[in-house]
Every structure is written in C-alpha cells, then in structure tokens.
Amino acid sequence: MSTGTAGTATGAAAAQPRAALQPLAAGWSGRRTARTALLCALVASLNAACWSVITPPFQAPDEPSHVAYVQHLAETGRLPNSDGSGFSAEELTVLRDLRQLEVRWHPELRTISSRPRRERLRVDLARPLGRSGAGGAGPAASEPPAYYALETIPYYLGSGGTLLDRLELMRLMSALMAGAAALFCFLFLRESLPGAPWAWTVGGLGVALFPLFGFTSGVVTPDAMLCAISSAIFYCLSRAFRLGLTRNLAIAIGTLAAVGFLTKLNFIGLAPGVILGLAILGRRGIPAPPGSRRHERALGSSALATAIAASPVCVYALGGLIAGRAPLGRFSGSAGQVLGGSPVSELAYVWQLYLPRLPGMASSFPGLSTTRELWFDRAVGLYGWLDTAFPTWVYDFALLPVGLIAGLALNALIGNRGALRRRLPELAVYLTIAAGVLLLVGVSSRLAQSFEGTSFAQPRYTLPMLALLGAALALAARGAGRRWGPPVGALLVILLLAHDLFSQLQVVARFYG
Secondary structure, three states, X not given: OOHHHHHHHHHHHHHHHHHHHHHHHHHHHHHHHHHHHHHHHHHXXXXXXXXXXXXXXXXXXXXXXXXXXXHHHHHHOOOOOEOOOOOOHHHHHHHHHOXXXXXXXXXXXOOOOOHHHHHHHHHHHHOOOOOOOOOEOHHHHHOOOHHHHHHHHHHHHOOOOOHHHHHHHHHHHHHHHHHHHHHHHHHHHHHHOOXXXXXXXXXXXXXXXXXXXXXXXXXXXXXXXXXXXXXXHHHHHHHHHHHOOOHHHHHHHHHHHHHHHHHOHHHHHOHHHHHHHHHHHHHHOOOOOOOOOHHHHHHHHHHHHHHHHHHHHHHHHHHHHHHOOOOOXXXXXXXXXXXXXXXXXXXXXXXXXXXXXXXXXXXXXXXXXXXXHHHHHHHHOEEOOOOEEOOHHHHHHHHHXXXXXXXXXXXXXXXXXXXXXXXXXXXXXXXXXXXXXXXXXXXXXXXXXXXXXXXXXXHHHHHHHHHHHHHHHHXXXXXXXXXXXXXXXXXXXXXXXXXXXXXXXXXXXXXXX
8 A cells, every 4th residue: 555545544534533523513512502591591580580689679660560560460360451550459558568659769768677667567468458459550551461461470379478479479580581681692692793602601691790681670570571572583683694584583583573562562662673674584585495486485484474573563453443542552642742743853852862962953951961871871870760879980980891892892893894794784684673772762751751751761771782782792802802802701791790799789788778
C-alpha cells in the first residue's frame, strides 16, 4: 500500500469517529440550550415570587380591582357589570384592616405593625364574610376575561383559606407567567441572534432579573400574561422569518394573537406589527422544492393566522351589535374621540410624551422632561402605587450604565450592518410592534388626561416589548467583541441582579422600615 493510500485510509478512519460523534454533539448542544432556557424561566419565576412576598397585599397599581374581577368571576360565574368599587364584603374588610387607602401614595406611612391592628385583621379574616359583591371591578371591569379566568384556578385552590392566602396563590400564578415570558425571550434570541449562543443567556437572564418586570409579574395584573403572550409572538415571528411561515407556525401566531386580544385591550398596540409580519411572511413563502406551489401555501398560512387572530374581535363586535352597544365597547368610544380631534395635536402630544418638543409644537408638558422623568426614571425604579422611588442620585448614576449598554448595542449593530440590511423586513416588523405599543400608550394617556385627569405614562405598559430589551442586552454583550463579550455579558447580568436586589430592599424599607 502506498503512503498516499495509507494516509487517505488513516484520514477516513479518523473521520469516522468524528462523524459518529456529530449527532451526539448536536444533541448535547440542544439539551444544553433547553437547560439554559429553563434556567432563565426558573430565575424569572423565582424573582417574581420574591416580589410577590415583598410587595404588601393590594399595594400595586389596580390590584384591588383585578382581585375583585377574579373573585366575582369565580364566585358567580359572571363578568363584572360595572367599573365602580362594588367589591365583596370580604375584600372591603381586608382593605380597611390593611389601611390600604391610607398607605397608598403616602410613603411616610407603613403597613400595619401594631399588635391590635394585626389581631383585628386576623379576626376579620376568620369571619364568614360575603365573597360576592355588587359586580364592580373598578378600572379592570372593561378588560377581557382570559387572565382572570386563569386566576380562578389558584383562587379555587385556596378557597379554604383567607383572602390573603388566595391573593398570594394568584400572585404565584402571575410569577409562573413571568417564567414563560423569560423562556420565550430566550428562544427569541436563539432565533434572531443565531451566531452567539452565549449572548442568549445574557439576554434571557437580564430579562428575568429586570426589576420592573419582576414587580409587575409578582402581583395580580393581566400585564403578566400579556408579557408572556407578546414574548411568545416575538419568538414565533422570528422563527417564521428563519424557516418560513409554515402552517403550524401560522396557527401558533394566530392563536397567540387571539389569546392576546382576550387578555388585555393593550394588545391592540401589537396588532399592526403582527399583521405586517404575516403579510411579509405570506409573500416570502417557505422553502420548498422547485416547481411547488410555495407562494400559495405561505399566503394561505398567513390568511389562516389572520383569521384565527381576528376571531375574538369579530365575535365581540358581533355580540355588541346584537346587544345594541358599540361594536368594540369602550375602545369604540375612545377611537371616536381620537378620530374626532385634531390629528396634528394628537401626534404632537404623543411625540412629546416620549421625546423632546420640536420647534412649532405647543408644549404639552411644560417644565417636564418626559423622556427622563416619566420613562427613564420610572423604568429604573418606581414601585408600589408609583409611590416608592429611589433617591435622586440613583437615577443620575443609572445614566452611565444605560448609556454604555446603548453604545455597545449600537456598536454591535454597526459591526453587523450587512446582516442587518438583509433582515430589514424582519426588523421593520419588530419596530412596528414597538411603535404600535408606544402609540397606544400615548393615545390612552391623552384620553385619560383629558377626561380623567390621570396618565398612562407608566413603563410597565411597555413590557410587551420585553423581548427587545433582551435583544438589546445580548447585542450590548456582543458589541464588546469576541474577547470581552462574555465577561461584559456576565457583568451585565450581575448589574441587573444588584439592581433587582436594591429595588426589593427599597420596597422593604418603604413599607416595613
């Protein structure tokens, strides 16, 4: 045998074990990815569960109304019939004993601590108080029922305990939804940033430890379920842009959108981006052998997803017409008020809600820097009934790491601008979703300020864009380069963990100090 032949044989023999190990390596990689995704979900759920214990009962925005909705639905099988405060005798008694109204918006006051007050609460919790009221659920009454229907499960499981026992079980259900949101954020990063597996962990854990997300998912609120639904939609869209809009993905996107409409009215803000994504994916088609009817299959899948997504809206509108009310309930009236106003003034208001006023615009927020004071500072930390804040120096200091994260993420985008250009349609879908959410919050804030004197300028309403936050963190880590990327990513996770712990300690000091 010649030397060349022997070398070839030796090379082939050496290649055989490597070829045999490739499936095992791929399987190990898949298992490792699954473990990391589940780790992100576990961290998010545990973090939200910690927030559920730290946050005093009913000391979160609109939680009394959300609990009243769940209780009325569980006890009577009917939806709330008014936006008044006709809560059950049980909930009204607990709110009184906890001094919920007195403590809310008064940081100088603490939760009940004296022995007589604790004894009074204990005695009242043991009394057989009525669990069904007049059907009022405050501002939650107009929301769809999907989240509240799920919350009846822990409510029933805790039916033998006190209202506070049931409240904590309901909060833990929200914490489980936080885990689902973090899981889908990780999977979204796996699809959208396939070249950097280590960066998926940075984004997934960063989302799981984000304090505002933990606080919001640690109480009874449909925002927790909306975060999970929106993160799942981001994942399904990103996967469809990689694999094509298969029938299964179309059904998944349509079903998620339908559940989103049934979860909270704010999902309307995501709808334009989802529709745009389905339209682009329908025209793009799916990979198929030459000569097959690729285009028609994709367009059919797009139409199927749209039909499934629109079904709850159509049923609700038809029911409204039959009942003689506005087709879309309160949203119909809100839309009419917006359309009846000046489009220029409405857009000017929405612009100034997020960005500095442009020349020629009438000032909608005189003396207020909305970008900094309403969005940045509140996203850094504002808890309870928006009455638990950090010292001013914390918000000033936070500008430095956030600025560095933004700069590193921008560096990553510039360094991968070729790939970015190839994925412009996909990026346009994500930006449309973000713009829709911000526009809906801006219009809602305008209406609330005009008719109720309140505002919707709360960063928790932007949490449906949670997957994009994870992408920004992952890009920031990648923007530090191959050598420094993993250490910078670890530093980002540690920074968010410290921020989360600091936030929880701030809440403890506010209510129990």
